[in-house]
Amino acid sequence: MLTLRGVDVEPPPIGLQLEFQTLFTPEALQFLHDLCSTFQPEVDRILKLRVLKKVQLDLTGELPDFRADTAHIRNNPTWRVSPVPQRLRCRHVDIGDLAPCDTQCLIQGLRSKAQGLQVDFDDGNCPTYHNQIKGIYNVYQAVHNLFHDAPPISQAPVLMLRPRAWNMVEHNMMVNGRQVPGPLFDFGLLMFHNAKLLLENQSGPFFYLSKVESHLEAKLWNQIFLWTEGKLGLPVGSVKATVLIECVLASFEMEEILYELREHSAGLNCGIWDYSASFVNKLGHRAEFLLPDRSKYVNMEKRFLRSYMDLLVQTCHRRGALATGGMAALLLPGDRQSDLYKTVVTTVTRLKLLEIQAGVDGFMVYDLDLIEPMQNLFRAYSQGENQLQQLRDDITVTPEDLLTMPAGGVTLYGLRYNIAVGVLFINAWLSGRGHFFYKGQVEDSATAEISRSQVWQWIRHQVKLEDDGRSVTRWLVRSLTQGLMVDLRAASCQTQRDEERLTTAMSIFLEVVQKSDFPEFLTTYLYLDHTFLSSQSTHEPSRSLIWICSSERSLRICRLSLSHFRAFL
Incomplete structure (x- = not known):
């Protein structure tokens, strides 16, 4: 274990010595120490406030609603977010779910014609120590133009860096005797090693913020951005962030979230599945919030999801922010002449046209072969580099609209x-x-x-x-x-x-x-x-087994045969 000024870091995984030495310099460790020491108390507070909010909903039976104490923010028509940099103004099609530890996929994304890459340390990535170090180092290589078969960062699709959400910690680093928050580990290393060069190339630093549940969490991120800009000598507003509205509670605080991040905002993002799952998370024990079969009855055309997307677009464009949609997860088959290929293209086109017509300024695809047809779709049905001119004054979204579950059963x-x-x-x-x-x-x-x-x-x-x-x-x-x-x-x-x-x-x-x-x-x-920790500890299998067998679930886990553990070692 490497210890420096209150920072304890596990040794590098096998084969990642160069990456480890590049990233974990004394200066970088000091930066992480200061970052985590400064904001750990506030991270603890927002996580406790999440628990408190859930308890209040459960005990009172109340429903989420627009906040009375922040009505002045919503009712003030004059404020706007700061204009986004030129490279963010046209992001019709981004590549989503790009796990940064996958070097070849990252290079393919950098060479693609997409406007942006969602470099995902969260949903599409498994945060093993190996994956985090490899992924952050791959971003370092991309930003410093060290990939010989990828374009320079100023010409590649813009990197939208997505650190882990607040629910994750980094097991392999401790600051002042505590495991550090996963997002601060990711954000801190990404910023320390790349921010200045990204800014010089007018290519960042740009971020996605996952699973934000309230404007207070957006306020915390804004404080982190200001502190980091000051620490690294960057102009205020250098960091730009898109907040993913993945929680039903956050949908009632969209304007407040933009307001708190107004110097650093790149807009809001809407998606279908994390958002839908949040209803079960927050309200799912109530019969009136029974969510029917998603394979048959849940899509962006349903009232609760369509209202959420309409409100997000209206909120963003009213404040001069960009609104982005979800990801097309379908994969194109290899045979372009097959009926299946045509069906997939037709399905993706119909769903993404719905988002374009709602006024979104961009969305994501996973399959690189969908980039060009979706860009063509945007050009055919929208004008210019974004749709900020679509203010959506034609709609009024109520709490009932956002909370009405679709009809249907279970198959x-x-x-x-x-x-x-x-x-x-x-x-x-x-x-x-x-x-x-x-x-x-x-x-x-x-x-x-x-x-x-x-x-x-x-x-x-x-x-x-x-x-x-x-x-x-x-x-x-x-x-x-x-x-x-x-x-x-x-x-x-x-x-x-x-x-x-x-x-x-x-x-x-x-x-x-x-x-x-x-x-x-x-x-x-x-x-x-x-058994996640044991899957990372390939250099010390005996210690991993001891950890598992001494955990809270020792009785259940230890009944598994030793052969099960070999699957993780």
Whole structure:
């Protein structure tokens, strides 16, 4: 362990000595120490306020609403966010879910014709120590033009850096005896090593902020930006950030979030699955917030999601900020002449045209082959580099609009699909991957969240299947999960180690969806409460096993055979 001025850092993973030495210089460690020491108390406070808000909703039975104490911000028509830099004004199509530790995918993204790259340390990434160091170092290489087969940073698609959200910590670094917040670890290293060069090349530093739940959290980020700009000698407003509105509570504070970040705002982003899952997280124990089968009844045309997107566009454009939509997760088949290829293009076009017509200024795709057709779609149905002129004064969004669940039930197909996505995501996570491919599209923690959330909620409310009237019970979910394992093994297992890992993933999934209390974030649950740490400690397997067997879940986990642990070592 490397110790310097109150900072304890684990040694580098095998094979990453150069990357470690480049990133963890004495100056960088001092910067991280100062950053974390300054803001750890406020991070603790906002996490406690999240808990308090949930308790208040549960105890009072109240519904989310627009805040009375911040009405003056919403009612003041004069304020605007600072204008975004030139390179952010036209971002019709970004590449999303790009795990930065995947060097070849990052280089392909840099060479693409996309306007931006969502360099994702959050949803599309599994935050092993190896992945974080490799990913941050890859960004360093891109910014410093060290990739010989990629364009210079001033000519490449602009990097939109997405650090982890506040629910994540970094196990491998401690400051003043505490594990540091994951987002401060990511943000601090990215800024320290890249900010000045990005600014000199008019290419950043630009960020996505995940899972912000209130304007107070936006205020904290703004304070972090101001402190960092001062510490690194950057002009105020150099950092620009797009906030992902992924929580139903945040949808009632969009204007306040923009206001708090007005010097540093690049706009807001709307997406479907994390946002939908937040209803289960915050309100899912209430029968009136039962979310029907997402495979059949949940899409951006439904009232609660369409209202959320309309309000986001209206709010952003009213304040001079950019509004971006979600990601097209579908993958194009290789045969461009096939009927399936045409169907995928038609489906993506219809969904993204809906967003363009709502007034969004851009959205994301995963498949690089979708970049050009989606850019053409933007050019055909919008004018100029963005749609800021669409003020959407034609709409008025009420709390009822935002909180009305779509009608519909649950199908056997939808239940099985959610189970498969949940199990396969946990399996990917335990393999060190933050996303995977299933049934023609990319799946990540966002789709895993909605999948496990729906299964938990359907069990909780004992909903009946449309197919045959059976109730969704723990027994039924266990039976379906075990039945699916045959197909999942055939599709994803090549070795005994793969089978053992998948079996463990199934056990963890069943534990999560059968819990009495809803685990707030699946990734936090996996990151803190299970075998994640042992999957990183390949240099000390015995210590990893001891850690697992001394955890809170020792009785359950230690009943697993030693062969299960070999899947993670």
